[in-house]
Amino acid sequence: MTHLDIAAAPGRGDRVTDVTELVERAARLLPEQAPLQTFVHHNTLHAFEHLPFDEAVVSAARVFGTEPFQSEAAFRDHVGSGRIRPSDIDAVAEAEAPGAAPIVPGGPTRARFLALRLRNLFEIPSGAALDWLLLETDARTRLSDLLDPRRRAELLAQAGRDWTTTPEQTARASQARLLDTLWNGLAAAAPTVPGAGAPPARGRDRILAETGTDTDELVHPLLIRLSAAFLDQGIAYWPMPERELGFLRAFRRLYGQAGGPPDRFLRGLGAELRRQEAEGWTAERTVVWALDELAVPEEARGAAIEATLLSLRGWAGMMRQFEHRPDLAPVEARAARLLDYLAVQLVLDVQAARHVMRNHPGGPATADRTTVRPGLELVYEAFVLAQLMPVDVTVLARPEHAAAWLGAVAACDETERRRLLHLAYERRHRVGALDALDAHRRFTAGAEAPPVTMQAVFCIDEREESLRRHLEEHFPQARTYGYAGFFGVAMTYLGTGEVRPRPLCPVVVTPTHLVVEEPAESRTPRQPGSRHGRGGLSLGLAVGSRTLARGSVISLGLGATQVVTLVGRCLFPRRFHRWSRRLDHDPGGGAVTRLAIERAPGAVETEDGLRRGYSVPEMTQVVSSALRTTGLGRELAPVVLIVGHGSSSLNNPHESAHDCGATGGGRGGPNARAFAAMANHPGVRAGLRDLGLDIPDGTWFVGAYHNTCDDSMTYYDEDLVPERSRHAVEEAKRIMARACVLDAHERCRRFESAPLDLPLDAALAHVESHTVDLGQPRPEYGHATNAIGVVGRRSRTRGLFLDRRAFLVSYDPEGDPSGDLLTNLLLAAGPVCAGINLEYYFSYVDPAGYGCGTKLPHNIVGLLGVMDGHASDLRTGLPWQMVEIHEPVRLLLVVETEPERLAAIVGAHAVLERLVSNGWIQLVAWSPSSDAMHVFERGGFVPYVPEGEALPTVHRSAQFYAGRREHLGFAHVTASLGTGSGEPVSPELVGEEAS
Incomplete structure (x- = not known):
């Protein structure tokens, strides 16, 4: 008889021990990926941030393999x-x-x-x-x-x-x-x-060593099906019964029925579950009983619980997400508890162990795990190196x-x-970036900026770097700014075509305001949760197609239509998309709408505790903070575009990962629209004047949305533009449209499907085809080139080719004598940019362990995430097709401020101190008074000495990137500095050599 006796000793399952703390400790290692709809980038190794980066990645490698x-x-x-x-x-x-x-x-x-x-x-x-x-x-x-x-x-x-x-x-x-x-x-x-040392604590590993049978092969397929059914968001035709009772009780009710499940290894499970249910066992008691059955010693229980949860860490992590962030559920939150999940898994482990031991009595002899042997690999390496080195x-x-x-x-x-x-790999990147910034400062010294006639505020997203650069090249009278893409409007938003409201703000922020989009002709407040007839019809067809009788009729009736759709989407994606949009056009879809942005007098909170709209003082504070932080308030042009961003692509489970991280994985158009409405509000402008910020009567703010996948632009509330500003707004739209063409052309150099000599006028068509192509695994590379963050005035980087690699955060140090604006900026932008950067790092260095592998076998399950094929762990991280061109370097964050001030800000805030002192990001202080740079190393700032390599100089960006797909270096671009004519770039320029 082995350590796993088929009959439990009397009283073993009655001993109750508090395992909650052990589970909480293990839970910190689980992924924090939310469901796909709210996928937000974060540090994959969040549980190891208390360690220095190089120690953390090695420790995590041991834990996760x-x-x-x-x-x-x-x-x-x-x-x-x-x-x-x-x-x-x-x-x-x-x-x-x-x-x-x-x-x-x-x-x-x-x-x-x-x-x-x-x-x-x-x-x-x-x-x-x-x-x-x-x-x-x-x-x-x-x-x-x-x-x-x-x-x-x-x-x-x-x-x-x-x-x-x-x-x-x-x-x-x-x-x-x-x-x-x-x-x-x-x-x-x-x-x-x-040798290998003592045997592992987890019962599954000991059984594997004794019998050669892996009990996970029995348990995991069933546990995956149970987890998917329990968390399902309405995809399954037959929902799991009694889910409202919780995962453990629903499992007991389902598998404790008379007759039992058909799986051989589950024989006897029904009786055991009925006994536990009758005696009212809690999840904690069930876990203790299972650990006793598996003969896990007391001192090894923490390790056993950790190993058990990590064996399917994607599903365990999703259970944890539903337990702690039920508001992120795509449709309906489930009564999920990680303890319930652990209890179910351990009960199944016990069943599998009993089954294996019945069929392998005694088992083979366990190999000696403490044998020692000479370190021949070390001797061989030292032998070769002694020959190679001067010794x-x-x-x-x-x-x-x-x-x-x-x-x-x-x-x-x-x-x-x-x-x-x-470290050497990162050093080459750091030296190249800092030398380029220093060289460009000297190159532009003394240059006078052209008069400003248009301003545009973009998200800090590095994908907007190229659009900002091309806008300034095409129209040097434009000024661009970078601000976190929720634009300070932390709201829960409900659009006219949406069923449920969703937060549009950083994930670390809990919104307290609800903003609803309403038809302009009907200002009756819209209630969250209203549904439309078309959605009901779609649901009816989806459900009916899964039934025997209706499914046959529906399949026959829609079969021919789907063949046409499939052929059109695969062979003529762009044309078919435009045709289907015209065919599917909703006559009411173009109706004029407004945001209910201002709180009505006497308005009460919603049942979720949200306040409808903002008061005038609250709106004034939002606008004031943005104007002061970015320096936009120093000089306002007749037109100011507030440009949110997002991404839309077909057949892309990770679409929200291409959206705006500052809006919690949502799209920033509503936030831009809301900010523009606030800035145009007469009461807000009056409040700003009291604060010393005067918005001229001739300035108009326009909210806009940039789709980073197809480079299209959408503008909001154009009917509200006053007559005096209409011409300026139309001119701004025309200029922006040209910049989008140039941006699309630069992006196309990264796509193997686009020839390197792609004509300028074909670029938009190519990226649009990428967006709507059913078979396109790379509709957009997202943040795959991120590597740098620059917090400071745009004059520091204007005219510098940054290859879409830099988060550009506008900050005016002259308007921030106390440093409070910089503090708030770093607290918001620092963790967001670091999270994006680190998720791409880990998904690249281990696409299978930290990423979710290739897209090709992915299967969306329950609107939750992706599996490989019909059953696997829930894959976390990013697919290889999103990261394959990435350079895995830690974010180099350059901040325009004095090193003493930056050190004080970092030291006063734990979240920043952890990221900086432990080396999860590389931090540089760029003095606005002396222009000297200081790099944070080993607990303090040390002066940086440039190596002084000269940069190439070109008139237009296209002259530098033409004909090249790889990561590029840096270059001076003179057109945006006002030295060119300001006319659109011609196709011939694409082929010119860099000077």
Whole structure:
């Protein structure tokens, strides 16, 4: 009999222990991904933010079985291509190991050793491959092929002969003796390597070791089906019964019925569940009983609970999300509890364990897990490196020197090498970016800005960087600004075509205001939850198609139509999309609407505790904060566009991941519209004048929406534009339309489907086809190029080609003497930009472990997330098609302020201090008084010394990016500085060379 007895000992299941704390501790490791509809970027390793970044990624790799950095092979390619330069390796090595003491007498210093090791990346065989190499080849007696001629001559000289006159056979024999002495000296000093150690605590792992059967293969398919059915948001025709009771009780009612489930391993489960239900067992008691049954010792229960939840961490994480954020449910929240989920999984684990042990009595003998063996892999690596590096190998014959050499080699293992190479990889990017900013400052010094006739405020999103640049190139009289894309309007929003209101604000903000879009001709307040006839018809067809009788009729009736639709969407996506929009046009869809933005006198809160609309003082505060923070209030043009953004694409489960992170994964058009309405409000303007901010009567704000997928623009409330501003608004729209064409053309260079010589006038058609193509896995690359954040005046970056890689946050340090505006800005923008950057980092370095793999096998389940095929864990993170062109570097955040002020702000706020001090982002202070830069390193700011490489200069961006798909460097673009004619770029310019 094994540790898993089929019959439980009397009284074992009656002992109740509080497991809530253990579950809460394990829950911190679970993904925090919300359902797809509200997918918002966040730090994948949020639970490890208390650790320094390099320690955190290594620790997480051990917990999750994932990768911490890019592979060594990838870094080898970066070294070979020049993406990592020798100077980067030397700088990293010197910073990591200062000092002049050699590792062994006459050998390299620690820094020199690291630098040479990172330059010499070679494969280290292990296990049977190494045994074969040592036994069947002359690897131990022949100098390595990696040696250069100079080092080869040095080694031959160390044998004490003149090898230019010695016969070849004698030379080989002497060489073999030299290398044999080196090998034996290292092998004698090598430490032994222990075996796997004690068996794991989780019962499943012990059973696997004893029987060779993985109980998860029995449990997981059923648990996946149960979880999907319980959390389903209305997709399933037959809903799971009694879900309102909670996951555990619904499971007991369903699987505790007489007769029992058909699965062999579940025999006897029904009786057990009926007993637990009759005795009123809580989830906590059920967990304790199951851990007892699985013979998990008390001291190992925390580890066992953690391993159990992490075995399907996507589904466990979604249960956790529904428990703590029910407001994010796409349709209806479920009574989910992580403890219930754990209890169900452990009950199934017990059943599977009993079944396996019945069929494998006794089991095979468990292998000795404490066996020690010589560290031959380490000896081989040290053996090769002793040949490659400047060291007298005869010195290594002495045990103390051999041990020191082995210690240096062991300290620079694969993980450490990848960490150091990652630092070198990031250093090259950091140096390039900071040098470009400094060079551009000097390039534009003394330049006078053209008079402003139009202003546009965009989200800080790095995808808007190219649109802002092209707008300024095409029309130098334009000024652009960057502000978080909810524009300070933290609201819950209900549009005319929506069934439920949703928050449009950062996820860390809880909105307290409800804004409703209403038809202009009917100002009757609209109630959340109203439904439309068309939705009911769609639901009826969806449900009917799943029935036997109606399904046959519906399938026959709609079959031909669907064939036409499928052919049209696949072969003529753009034309079919336009045709279907005209055919499906709702006569009432173009009705004029208004936002109920101002709170009516005596208005009461909704049942959710929301206040309808904003008071005039509240609106005044929203507008005032934006004007002061961005510096927009210093000089206002006749037209100010407030441009929110989002993305729409066909057949894209992760569409909301392309939307605006500042609106919680929503689209920023309503926020832009609301802000413009506030800024145009007479009462708000009067309140602003009292605060010293005067909006001229001739200035009009227009809310707009930029679709970053097809580069289209939508404008709101145009019928409200006063006659005096109509011409200026139309001119602004025309200029913006041209900028969108240029932006689309630059974006197309990243798509393999677009030829590199794509004409300018074909760019919009290409991106629109991408948007509506049913088979397009890459409708938009989203944030895949993000790498930099610049918080400061636009004059610092205007005219600098940033390759759509920079979050641009407008901040006027001269208008912020106290630093309060900067503090609020960093608290909002810092975590958002860091979350975007880190999610892309982790989804790239381990697409399977942290990302959700390739899109091709994805299956949307219950409006919750995606699985691979018909059943898998709920995949979290980003698909490979969203990150494949990304460079995984931590965000380089450059802030225009004095280093002392920035240090004080960071130190006073835990969320920023954690991100900065632990290295989750790279922080730079750019002094507005001296223009000096200071980089935050090892707890403080240190001066940055530019390396001073010159940048190329072009008149238009198209001249720099033409014909190239890869990541580009930086360049000066003179057209936006007012040195050009301001006329649209011609197609011929695309082919011109950069000067």
